[in-house]
Amino acid sequence: MESDQTDAVCFESVIGRYEGFRGHYIDVPEEAARHFSTPRHLRLLCSIEGGEEFHCALRPKGNGAFEISVGTPVRKAGKLRLGQKVAVSLRPDHSAYGRPMPEELAELLAIDEEGDRLFHAARPGTQRGILYYINNGRTVQTRIDRAILMIDRLKNKGFS
Template identity: 25%
Template sequence: MTFTFTTTLGHNGFSGAILIPEDIAAQIAQDKIKRVVATITSSKNELTLYAAVGKKHGVAQMMFSKANQKKLEVTEGDQLSISMCEDTSKYQAPMTEELEAVLLSDYEAYEIFESLLPGKQRNIIFMVYRANSSQKRVDLALNAMENLKIGNHDPMKFEKLL
């Protein structure tokens, strides 16, 4: 099911927040949807966002980072058009070809990766996804798998090994 709506960019006290209308929030809660893929359109740009849906102070929202605000050239109070649906992918994150190739080529690292909690898997996936070039994504994926194999299972504390 795809949800389409227009909303304003809010603020949750720490970062930007995309406020979700109550009727859509009720449907999301009823369907027990936790993560979504959203296409966000401003008057100037469009962006695809992989995000969690949560409630803060009784208001359903998705976090929207300053970096994403900069990409869309929006600030708090600006109107956004949102089209979102449940993220039904295996990891609920955008798996890159480079990371997938590294996982397929290294079975030991793949087993360790699969044993991680979903949030840690997503951290690694997004770490690789954010790289600008294909070679950088390969390097990050290889480094992440080497860290996993030496017993470092916390993506926030990965050391640069390559």
């Protein structure tokens, strides 16, 4: 991830919870969302309370407002609670995939031309899902196994 903070937008928000769902979110004020609500800023890097940056998307709420989902790992790492007022920093994500490329997948794509072609032909959301799944493996062997599984799945079935 890039560490350049010159294009960051900072604001305060409150940790909320989706009705009927288990997920949490933060509302993004209109002034802050305006900086990122164009198609070229679909993916963002977010830091809450000065914590580690995480990849996210600015999601429309349907009433002209925007929000960002805050997953359990982010909440636990930052000890964030429902209703807590938080300082938020957002900046554009200029990475190639909107998620870090696992070393194990990069190595596999370097030696598997068909897998590389299929991975790069997949939709961006599919690519991010594959990267997320592989990166969440706790051991190197698990990440290798997951990389092979995902590329084989692309070859045999594809993703819709």
